[in-house]
Amino acid sequence: MFQIFKKTLRDKRVFIYGWSLGLIVMAVFMVILFPSFSGGEVDQLVETLPAFFDGFMGNLQDWRQLPGYIGSQLYDIRLPMLLSVLAIMLPLSISVAEEEKGQLRTLLSLPYYRRTVFWGKWLAIISISLIAALSTLIGVWIGVMLIDESLASDVYARFGLYSWLVTMTMASVTFAVGMATGSRSAALGVGIIATVGSFLLTTFAQAVDWLEPYTWLSILHYFPAADVAKGVMNWSDIVVLAAVTILPIVIASFIFGRRDISAA
């Protein structure tokens, strides 16, 4: 399994470098804007906006403290958007794209059990998700240093843990469908529903009443970033995210071990 894991990381190294750099830059940029956003002028501007925009702008009260600002503006809005893209692109390229190119057959012609290939690739997804979460934290840390502020280590830890889990969950769902079916359209469709659908549901539910009862269906519902910034650590969220990650992966592992591999 370690050979498959290493190979997958090696294959995705440009992807990893690019996303890490991008996430660091974005996090730095968002954090260094904090002094401007915490001023009164922006308060006045946002107060004139209808409540509908809360889902996109975050709660104004959260902006006054750095942890709240980071939770609301970075982890609640922008990061999920970016990580949704990562959580679709990465598993698609590791699962369906390799099968379409015929490289999965080449790999399986070697003495690797299918379960070894499956879990080796998934381990790479977990690791790349962790790298993405850590990169964001590094960006936050650099930004905080640049504006001469400080952030408690437990805040870093909570943001890091949650963002890693959410990325891993979204990517795992897409990966599971890709490996179980070998179908790009199925993996892409489910991936978009799980990621972009989650983002839209969580965002719009703050303004659209009839969506509110369905927010539990969104993966992002289990990452209340603004609350996490205030020190809330709801273990049931962690359990749900872990379950939504593991269940499809276990089912997909079983199916992948037995299904036909398509020719290139």
Add this chain to the structure above:
Amino acid sequence: MSGKEVVIDVQNLTKRYGEVAAVDDVNFQVKPGEIVGFVGLNGAGKSTTINLLLGFINANSGKVKLFDEVVAPANAADSHQDIGFATGDMALFDKMTGRQYHDFIAKSFRRPIDKTVYDSLCDRFQPELTKPIRQLSRGNRQKVALIAAFMTDPKLVILDEPSSGLDPVMQQAFRDLLREHQNLGTTVFMSSHYLSEVREVCSRILVIRDGKIIKDIEADELASTGGKLIRLVTESQCSLPEGSKLVQAEQLDKGFVTEFVTSLNMAELQKWLGSIAGLRDISIADSTIETAFHDLYNAPGVDDVSNF
């Protein structure tokens, strides 16, 4: 034949895609040290059979045994420890260089790779190993794939159109390699479109048509079964001797050209030629394996080994 005497044992193997049987109740065995050619037209079922042998896909019925173990997708890796595999258009890991690809192959097997074997393969094929595989020509990628298939010193090598990207010099190097491996006792199962290559290196040929094995024959026997290939140029169209198989007939400026394969002996042939009026030209050659294959493939009644 007991399991220990058989490397590949295919029993009543069937693979369907919807209503179409890509492989239809196929049975054959391959003994240790045999080099078996697997020939058929595109879509005949060659690649599907190879996919079943390697456990890439599931059979609808029947089974494949390699080294006396039943192959299924979940456990195919057990037999792959002793198998080398290459195809003519193999999807290599194109972000690696050839050397890195071979390193990866080496680390994938439990047993250590004999460096002298690897070096001799590289000397033979002279591949480009330092550039990323995606930058290589088809021929160079094919060399990398062939070296990977043989570098682990496998007991069984399965090849699907293995020499299709190679230049003539490298094709000959590949044939020499197969002959050397035959002497070493390696079993080879290869599909190929190059019938001359199959005849040159294979001891036995399996012919597949519409998913069924229609012929299981020694390579030399297949070519000799075809008899003589006669090419006549006559003033007017002539009828063929009884039992002959027409290959080609057309009218040209110089007369009617008729090409056919016959099993008449020389005395019968002389007598028949004497009866033809307006004979302008004639050439006689041994029927090629291509002709024999062509005849076999077009024979309507051929659907099992005994009918040919």
